[in-house]
Every structure is written in C-alpha cells, then in structure tokens.
Amino acid sequence: MSDGLDTFLAAAPWPQRAGLRLLVALVRRPRGAALLARAPLVEQAAWSTLTLGRYDDPAVGRALGWDAAAVVERGRALRRAEGRP
Amino acid sequence: MDRLEADFCVVGAGAGGAVVAAELAEGGARVLVLEQGPQHDPDSFTARPPEMLGRLYRDGCQTATVGSPPILLPLGRGVGGTTLVNSGTCFRTPPHVLERWAEEFGLELDEATLAPCFERVEQALSVAEVTPELAGANAEVARRGAERLGWSHGYLRRNARGCVGSGVCVFGCPTSAKQHTGITYIPRATAAGAQIVTGADVQQIIVEGGRARGVSARLADGRRLEVRAPEVVVACGTIHTPLLLERSGLGGACGQRGGNLALHPATSAFALMDEDVDMARGVPQSVYIDEFASDGFMFEGAAGPPAYAAMVLPLTGERHTRAMADYRRLAQFGLMVSDESRGRVHAVAGRAVIRYDLCDRDLAKFRAGLLRMRELFLAAGAREVYLPLAPGARPESARPRDLKLMAFHPLGTARADARATHGVTDGDLAVHGTLGVHVADGSVVPSALGVNPQLTIMALATRLAFGLLGRAVSSAPAPAGAHTSANGRAS
Ligand SMILES: Cc1cc2nc3c(=O)[nH]c(=O)nc-3n(C[C@H](O)[C@H](O)[C@H](O)COP(=O)(O)OP(=O)(O)OC[C@H]3O[C@@H](n4cnc5c(N)ncnc54)[C@H](O)[C@@H]3O)c2cc1C
Ligand code: SF4
Numbered sequence: 155m156s157d158g159l160d161t162f163l164a165a166a167p168w169p170q171r172a173g174l175r176l177l178v179a180l181v182r183r184p185r186g187a188a189l190l191a192r193a194p195l196v197e198q199a200a201w202s203t204l205t206l207g208r209y210d211d212p213a214v215g216r217a218l219g220w221d222a223a224a225v226v227e228r229g230r231a232l233r234r235a236e237g238r239p
Numbered sequence: 240m241d242r243l244e245a246d247f248c249v250v251g252a253g254a255g256g257a258v259v260a261a262e263l264a265e266g267g268a269r270v271l272v273l274e275q276g277p278q279h280d281p282d283s284f285t286a287r288p289p290e291m292l293g294r295l296y297r298d299g300c301q302t303a304t305v306g307s308p309p310i311l312l313p314l315g316r317g318v319g320g321t322t323l324v325n326s327g328t329c330f331r332t333p334p335h336v337l338e339r340w341a342e343e344f345g346l347e348l349d350e351a352t353l354a355p356c357f358e359r360v361e362q363a364l365s366v367a368e369v370t371p372e373l374a375g376a377n378a379e380v381a382r383r384g385a386e387r388l389g390w391s392h393g394y395l396r397r398n399a400r401g402c403v404g405s406g407v408c409v410f411g412c413p414t415s416a417k418q419h420t421g422i423t424y425i426p427r428a429t430a431a432g433a434q435i436v437t438g439a440d441v442q443q444i445i446v447e448g449g450r451a452r453g454v455s456a457r458l459a460d461g462r463r464l465e466v467r468a469p470e471v472v473v474a475c476g477t478i479h480t481p482l483l484l485e486r487s488g489l490g491g492a493c494g495q496r497g498g499n500l501a502l503h504p505a506t507s508a509f510a511l512m513d514e515d516v517d518m519a520r521g522v523p524q525s526v527y528i529d530e531f532a533s534d535g536f537m538f539e540g541a542a543g544p545p546a547y548a549a550m551v552l553p554l555t556g557e558r559h560t561r562a563m564a565d566y567r568r569l570a571q572f573g574l575m576v577s578d579e580s581r582g583r584v585h586a587v588a589g590r591a592v593i594r595y596d597l598c599d600r601d602l603a604k605f606r607a608g609l610l611r612m613r614e615l616f617l618a619a620g621a622r623e624v625y626l627p628l629a630p631g632a633r634p635e636s637a638r639p640r641d642l643k644l645m646a647f648h649p650l651g652t653a654r655a656d657a658r659a660t661h662g663v664t665d666g667d668l669a670v671h672g673t674l675g676v677h678v679a680d681g682s683v684v685p686s687a688l689g690v691n692p693q694l695t696i697m698a699l700a701t702r703l704a705f706g707l708l709g710r711a712v713s714s715a716p717a718p719a720g721a722h723t724s725a726n727g728r729a730s
Binding site for chain 1: 281282284285286287288289290292293294296298299300301303308401403405406407412413414415416422426515517519544545546547548549550551552553554555556559563566567590629630640643
C-alpha cells in the first residue's frame with residue numbers, strides 16, 4: 155500500500171477504514187475480485203481505493219504526463235517570489 | 240480549565256465564520272474564533288490526492304450519507320473550512336431563489352439588499368472570470384460540445400489571484416492562488432485583533448436566563464476551555480451546526496433543526512477523446528453549462544491528476560486499466576442537481592448521521608442529465624463515453640442504487656424562516672427563542688440554490704456581521720488582499 159493511501163485510510167473513521175482495507179485486500183486477489191464482481195457498487199469502491207493508491211505512484215503519474223513534485227515546486231517558487239501566504 | 244473573554248465568540252473558521260470574524264473585528268469588536276481543525280501549512284501541500292484527502296478533509300474524505308443511494312459528502316476541516324478544498328467557483332444567489340425565500344420563508348433579502356454584501360465579498364476574494372488560456376483542454380472539450388449543440392454556457396467566475404492552472408484546487412492549492420477564507424478573511428481578522436484558537440472542538444453553547452453567555456470547548460491536548468461572550472456566532476457548517484445546537488438544547492422548538500437538508504447531489508462522466516486533454520492542466524472547474532438550469536440540473540467542470548481520475552472513473556477491472564492507460568486523452572465533466580429531496584442530520588454517539596434519500600423528481604433529473612452529458616461529449620467528438628452508472632444500467636431507466644453520487648453543497652439544517660414555528664433561525668439569522676446566538680454558515684440557507692453556495696454563505700455572513708455592529712453594509716473596497724502579483728496576472 156502506498157504511503158499516500160495509508161494516510162488516506164488512516165484518517166477515515168474505523169468502520170470505513172477497516173472496510174476499505176478489506177476491499178483493497180480482496181480486489182488484489184483473483185478469488186476476492188471474483189467475489190466482489192457480484193456486488194458492482196462494492197466492487198467499484200474497491201477499485202476506486204486500490205487505484206487511488208496505484209496511480210499516486212510518481213513514476214506512474216509521470217508516465218501519464220503528471221508530475222506532482224513539479225507542480226508543488228512551481229507553487230512554492232511562486233509563493234516565495236511574490237510573497238504569497 | 241482555560242478561560243477567555245470576548246464580545247463575540249465565532250465557532251468555525253470556514254466560509255461563514257471567517258467572514259463574520261473579520262468584519263466584526265474590523266468593526267472594532269473583540270472577537271475570538273474557535274476552530275476544531277488545524278491551520279494547514281501550504282508548504283506541506285503535495286498535490287498528491289490520497290495524502291491530501293487524508294489530511295485536509297474531515298474523516299479523510301469519508302463522510303457519507305445513509306440512504307438510497309449512499310452519497311459521499313466531502314467536508315473541509317481547519318482554518319478556511321471547506322473553502323480551503325473547494326473549487327473556487329463563485330455565483331451570486333439567483334434572483335428567482337431570493338424571490339422564493341421571500342414568499343416561502345418571509346426573508347427580506349432581495350438583490351438590492353444583498354448587492355453590497357456580494358460586492359464586498361467579491362472584492363475581498365478577487366473574484367474574476369477564468370480566462371480561456373487558464374481553462375485548459377478539458378474545459379475546451381465541454382465548451383466545444385455546448386457550442387455545437389447551441390447550449391448556453393460560459394466561463395466561471397472564481398476566487399483566485401495569480402492562478403497558474405495547476406489543476407489541484409480540491410487537494411490544497413500549492414501556489415496560494417485560490418483565495419480561500421484562511422488566507423483572506425482570517426488574516427484580516429487577526430490583523431484587526433481577533434484571536435484564533437485552532438484544535439478547539441466546541442461542545443456546547445452556554446445559555447443562562449435565555450441569553451448566550453459563551454461556549455465550552457475541548458482543546459486538542461484534552462484541556463477544557465471556557466469562553467465568556469455575550470454573543471455567539473455558530474458557523475460549524477451544515478452538518479455540524481445542528482449537532483452543536485442540539486447539544487446546547489437550542490433551536491429545537493420548530494422541529495426543523497437538522498432537517499430540511501439539501502445537498503446538490505452530483506456526479507461526473509468521462510469521455511475518451513482523439514486529442515490529448517491532460518485534464519489536470521488548467522483550472523479544473525472553469526466552464527459551466529446552464530442550458531438545463533430551469534429543469535433542475537447544471538453541468539460544471541471537474542478534472543484532476545491520474546490518482547483522482549482513477550478513483551472517480553466509473554469502471555472496474557480491465558476496462559478501468561485500459562481507460563487509465565489513455566488518461567492523457569480522457570475528458571471529464573460534472574453534473575449537479577438542484578435537489579428537491581430533503582434529508583436530516585442527527586447525532587448518534589456524538590457523530591453525525593446523515594439520512595438522505597433521492598426522491599423521484601431528482602432521480603428524473605439525473606436520468607435526463609446523464610443523457611444530456613452523453614450528448615455533450617459525443618457532440619464534442621468523443622470516441623467513448625463512460626457514464627457513472629452500475630454495469631448494465633441505462634440512464635433512462637437508472638434506479639437510485641445505479642447512480643454513483645457525491646455532494647459538495649450541504650445546506651438548510653438550521654434554516655432561516657421569519658416564523659419561529661418554521662425555522663431554526665430568523666431573517667436576521669438569530670436562533671429563534673434565544674438571545675445572543677446567531678448562525679452564519681450553509682445551514683441557514685433555506686433551500687437548494689441550483690448554483691455553488693460559498694458566495695451566498697459569505698454574503699449572508701457579511702450582512703449578519705454588519706447587523707450585529709448596527710451598521711449598514713458598505714460596499715467600499717475591502718483592505719488589500721494577502722498578496723500582490725508581480726507578474727500582472729492578478730485581477
Ligand atoms: C470538494 C468541494 C468543492 C467545492 N467547490 C465549491 C465551489 O467551487 N464553489 C462554491 O461555492 N462552493 C463549493 N463547495 C462548497 C463550499 O466550500 C461550502 O458550501 C462552504 O465552504 C460551506 O461553508 P460553511 O461556513 O457552511 O462551512 P465550512 O466552510 O465547512 O466551515 C465550517 C468549519 O467549522 C468547523 N467546525 C465544525 N464543528 C466545529 C466545532 N464543534 N467546533 C469548532 N469548529 C467546528 C469545521 O472544522 C470547519 O472548518 C465545495 C465543497 C467541496 C467539498
Ligand atoms: S488551478 Fe492550481 S493554481 Fe489555480 S487555484 Fe487551482 S490549485 Fe491553485
């Protein structure tokens with residue numbers, strides 16, 4: 155699990171946290187994924203959470219044209235240069 | 240126990256609370272603001288969705304309604320409240336909504352009365368229309384579709400200064416371009432002598448002899464704080480204000496406290512285009528389509544980095560993976576319903592339980608809206624359209640449980656109504672039946688607005704502050720904002 159996804163899940167109230175961790179664990183395994191496919195909305199929640207972490211990986215993001223570190227760096231530079239809060 | 244004193248104790252530092260605090264402090268009052276969340280440092284914003292959702296949103300962005308269908312309801316928590324994480328879209332209250340409020344709720348709020356309040360807020364937040372260059376290719380897809388179909392549309396007005404279109408408004412603006420209340424009104428409040436206490440969870444409003452005497456709060460380190468103040472302004476937001484009133488035994492006589500909850504339920508669709516869209520380049524919410532506003536729904540931009548898109552994309556398995564491989568060519572747009580459904584908030588073991596069921600009329604709006612959304616993307620040249628529906632469901636016959644919904648605009652749980660038998664607060668936003676307690680947040684807004692609410696909330700808060708000071712609202716320019724742009728981009 156990515157650090158970002160950990161932060162995300164850790165901030166959720168315990169029932170959601172436990173539920174989402176379970177869904178992510180299930181959707182990663184073929185038998186779990188097959189089980190989830192029977193309940194489309196639950197399966198969607200599992201995919202949303204799993205892929206929120208997966209596509210947060212900086213290397214994956216860069217391959218898709220997104221560089222979070224560069225966005226942050228540009229923002230910091232502008233704030234410093236222009237005295238923004 | 241720690242003790243503090245003030246003329247006004249403002250509870251919550253979001254859209255409503257920050258505005259009231261600044262206007263009162265600049266008007267010469269001793270103001271104390273108690274905010275449950277922290278002061279977020281923009282240096283710690285990473286533009287990475289999961290981490291920012293976990294840090295900037297209440298309950299890690301996992302607040303949800305119970306009902307058919309369940310709806311994710313993100314809320315901000317901290318200095319700036321939900322304005323810290325919102326998209327920055329700014330609409331004045333539509334005139335037909337004000338007319339309805341006058342007729343139905345006896346509120347004396349017309350366009351002319353509110354105009355100076357809106358002017359003040361718009362100046363303070365540097366509200367200006369998004370430029371086509373900043374809007375980006377994602378907005379251009381929707382604009383092109385609307386143009387071809389002859390649908391009414393336009394660029395949105397936003398509270399941003401020196402925006403560079405970095406596409407992460409809802410994950411914390413790394414350039415501090417978005418003029419949320421934490422960097423506009425709160426610094427003004429402190430400059431005028433107001434004191435802000437963060438990590439202060441207000442437990443109760445203290446009332447003696449039918450009049451407010453202050454509040455009691457629990458601080459982040461476990462200590463207790465008691466504030467003595469003859470005037471309390473509650474601004475905890477639509478979900479938490481009714482809970483604080485309930486804990487304090489206030490505003491319950493009319494049976495409306497916690498009820499009348501409107502949400503503007505929303506969803507979004509994706510489309511695969513031929514051209515590169517790179518949806519996270521540009522202002523995510525920069526264009527609106529209001530062709531169907533009188534039918535009760537509207538379209539507004541939505542977009543974000545790959546992790547965000549992956550989370551929201553209404554696909555699973557292999558289809559999800561294939562669509563995300565084409566992320567650079569994906570476009571997204573949002574659909575928002577002006578709801579007639581009404582929900583209710585109450586506390587169970589101290590936590591908010593939000594009950595909300597989509598009524599048939601709102602379901603019909605979603606069905607129509609999703610069909611129009613597909614039409615829009617196809618007119619723009621989409622190869623494929625991904626609607627937010629359960630597998631196998633069709634827009635024209637979708638059931639509530641087939642819809643994948645979120646909501647961003649809770650309103651109405653301490654609704655204003657001139658009659659004590661019908662509203663929690665009166666036309667001046669005072670809690671009926673108690674002296675010295677006012678409400679200044681989304682909870683007083685008595686009906687759905689059909690447009691994004693932050694400006695309405697801030698204008699009402701401005702009017703309240705001036706009313707409490709016993710002065711007419713002046714639309715004179717507010718003090719200069721927190722920063723100036725050296726490159727001429729600032730409005
Ligand atoms: C992702 C997202 C995007 C949005 N985009 C837009 C947009 O583009 N345009 C627009 O107009 N609106 C938008 N909104 C909605 C808008 O931001 C809110 O309607 C507005 O901020 C609500 O203002 P408020 O004062 O009612 O509450 P908030 O701004 O939520 O402030 C309430 C504050 O009270 C604090 N609080 C709660 N309980 C307590 C307590 N017991 N003690 C102390 N403090 C407490 C909270 O921590 C919070 O900081 C968006 C919302 C979201 C979630
Ligand atoms: S688009 Fe980027 S720079 Fe502009 S307000 Fe949003 S996050 Fe800030």
